[in-house]
Amino acid sequence: MSEDDAVAGPTDDGQLVQVEGFLVRLDLAYEPDGHLWVAPPVGPTGNVRIGLDPLGVETTGTVAHLVVGSVGTRVRRGEPLGSLEAEKFVGPLVAPLTGVIRAVNPALATPRRVVEDPYGTWVAEVLPEAWEEESVQLVRGADRLPAWFADEVRRFRLEGVLAQ
Template sequence: MSDENDNALNLDIPDHLEYSEEHVWVDTSVSPALVGITEFAEKKLGELVFVDLPEEGTRVEAGDEVLELESAKAVEPLVCPVAGTIRYVNHDVADDPTIVNNDPYGEGWLFKIELDDDEPELLDAEGYAKIAQ
């Protein structure tokens, strides 16, 4: 992470990912694209106790609520920032939601989606850092 992406909370905001204003990251460098929540969202929610993953094969539009994340603090929907078809879900996260807390940008990915649009309208790391405060 470059110095220009540092922020008040000293969050990890990987440069190679794209972000939504709802604190969801998308890795479009792989196909199908990976989707997960940012470190900001993970810290806001606290320790996760349940993740209600979508069904593989589900067709979603950008803006759809595709799953719920439950912690001791809150139950929050995940708003999908891209349109496409969910191809894989991370069953390890369903079995142990704390994987998301421990590694939100790695093993804590939530699902893989075949994108409808090759260039979804998302924020780069620098743009996301400005709202993740």
């Protein structure tokens, strides 16, 4: 895996929209509780790439340490995929779907990359076991994403997690 591949996002042509001061990629699916993005399966491997969305990055603060399970580890939706230590959050990184970890981004050795480029620095590639069933629990689609993301920003501001 090249250095460019480690940093490259799920696609280079993803449509971005500005929502409440954040860029949102409309071609991705989002885990509503953990604020992770999921690039739908493409290509011969069927793997999905997973990363932290900009709101998730903003609300956790400066990332100090990010660890993901090792290649070959089976993860279950709603259970830890890894762990995150940051300025405002220390705890599990929760898997947005069930599957087997096929790759961990070597760029995570420099965790600030996730903060600098949340869409460009994926965390793990997972071969999903039940994409069709579990993906319905993710937020996706240009018709739903902007409103959902705006609601999340407003919620975090009301909770005092984000500055006004």
